[in-house]
Amino acid sequence: MSMHVAFITAYDPRSPYQVSLPPLGIGYLSSYLKQKCWFVETSFHHTAEELIDAKPDIIAVSSTTENFRHATDLARIAKETLGKPVIGGGMHITSLPHTLPDVYDLGVVGEGEQTIVEIINLYNSVSNPGPEDFKKLKGVVYHEDGRVVMSTPQDLIREMDEMPYPDRDMIDHGWKVPNWDTVHLVSSRGCPYKCSFCSSSLHWKRFRFFSPEYVAKEIEYLRNRYNPQTLYFFDDLFVGHIGRWREVVKLFKERRIHEGVRFRAYARVDLITQQMADEFADLNFQYIDFGFESNSEPVLKFLTKTRVTPEVNQRAIDMLAKNNLSIGANFIIGSPPETLEMAEETYQFALKNRDHIERCSVGPLQPLPGTGVWNYAKSKGIVSDNFEWSRLGVTYDTFSWDTFPFLGESVSREDFWNFWTKFHHLAKEINYVGQIRGIAYQNGQKEQKLRKLEQELKTLQGSRLVKVASKIRDIKQGLFGKPVEV
DSSP: OOEEEEEEEOOOTTOTTTTTSOOHHHHHHHHHHHHHOTTEEEEEESSHHHHHHHOOSEEEEEOOSTTHHHHHHHHHHHHHHHOOOEEEESHHHHHOGGGOOTTOSEEEOSOOHHHHHHHHHHHHHOSSOOHHHHTTSBSEEEEETTEEEEOBOOOOOSOGGGSOOOOHHHHOTTOSSOTTTEEEEOSEESOSOOOTTOOHHHHHOSOEEOOHHHHHHHHHHHHHHHOOSEEEEOOSOTTSOHHHHHHHHHHHHHHTTTTTOEEEEEEOGGGOOHHHHHHHHHTTOOEEEEEEEOSOHHHHHHTTOTTOOHHHHHHHHHHHHTTTOEEEEEEEEOOTTOOHHHHHHHHHHHHHTTTTEEEEEEEEOOOOTTSHHHHHHHHTTSOOTTOOGGGSSOOTTTOOTTTOOOOOSSSOHHHHHHHHHHHHHHHHHHHHHHHHHHHHHHHHHHHHHHHHHHHHHTTOOHHHHHHHHHHHHHHHHHHHSSOOOO
16 A cells, blocks of 8 residues: 655745755655655645645645745645644754644654655554654654654764665656756755854754765766756755865766766855866866855854955955856855945955856845854844744845844944845846856857757768757757747
C-alpha cells in the first residue's frame, strides 16, 4: 500500500526572486524519500487548493521566516480540510523550534532528509503516533502536554555522494525561469563563515560538499536533459574550499563539461585571486555574485565579514573585470553603527564600479532568527519570538516604517529613506544596463553558433543533416522570437 506525501512551500508570488526557480530542498527530500521508502509517492503544490485536491496522506510545509505566517495559514487550511498529519520544516523552524505552532504535528529541525524518512516510516507502521513515538525520532520538535519538546538532534549525512539528485520532475512546474534558460544545482551545504546576518551555519551545522566527480556527473546529466544556457550553482559559497576548487578545475578541463554552457556562482571577495579569476573565465563561469554588504570597515566588522576590507572588495572586482566577467553585487544598509558617511562610502563603491557590476541589490539589514543580528535586535526589544514575520523580507517597494524593525542608530529615518532611494535608483540603472548587456551577449553567442552550424550543414547528409537543421531553427527562433524556415 502506497503513502502519498504532498509538499508545499510558502512564497510571495509578488517577489521575482521567490517565483523564479523551484525549491531544490524539497526536491532532495522527495528523491531521498523515494530512495529509502519504496511505498512513498510524492507531489508538489503551489496552492492550498492544489494540495487539497491531491488528497495526500501526509502534508509537508516548508518556509523561510518572512513567509512563515503564510506557511502556517496553509498548514491550518490543509489540516482543517483533510485532517491529515502536517509536518513543518525549513530555516524558520530550525532557528526557532520552540515556537512551533500547534497546527503542526511535527517540525523538522535542520537537515531534513534522514528525519523525513524516520517520520514517514513511523506513520507507515503506527496508525496514530503521539509524543511517546515522536521522542524516538531524531531532529524533530513536537507538542506534549502544552509544551514544545525537542528530540535528540539528527546526525548529519556523512556520505554526501550517496544522495540522489533532486526530484526535478516533481518540483519543476510553475516557475518563471524556464529550464532551457537556467537550471540551478548545489554542490555543497552550509558555509564555513559565520556572518552575523546569515543563519546558514545554524541550519547546516558544518560545511560539507559533494565530490567534484559527483558534481561533474550531475552537470552532464542536467546538460543532457535540459540543455540550458546557464547552470546556476546555488551554494551559499561555491568556492568555500580552495582545494576542492582546484579539483573542480582539473575535472572540468579533463571532461570538457564547461564547453557550450555558462555558469553562475556565489563567491567571496577575500578568496578571489587572479588565478581563480582566470579559471572562472576559462571554465565559462561568466556570472559571479558577491555579498559585498558594505564598503565601510566599521560596518563590515559589525556584520562579522572577517578578512574583508574596502581594498579587498575593490581587488576582487578588478581581478574579475580583467576577464570581462559579469559581477553581481549585494549590499546591506542600516546597520546600527552605520552613519550616513559610511553608507555613502558603499554607494560610491557601487557608483565607481558600475561599468563592471551588472546585477545589484540593496536593502536594509533585517534581523533574521538564528543570527547574531537577531540576538542584537532582541536584546534591544525590537523583535521577539512572537514577532509578526511578514514584517521581514521587505523590498524598496513593500517597505513601511509602520512595520519594519529598523536597526539603524546613527541615521535618522528621513536620511535613511532618502539615501536608500538614491541607492535603489542606482541599482535599477545597473540592472537595466546589465540586462541589455546580457541580451547582447546571448544573441552574439547564438549568432556564432548559427554561423558555425550553417557551415557544417553544407557538408552533411541524412539524419545528421536533420539534427543540424533543427538546431539552426531553434537558434533563429531564439534570436527573432518566431519560428524561421530552414
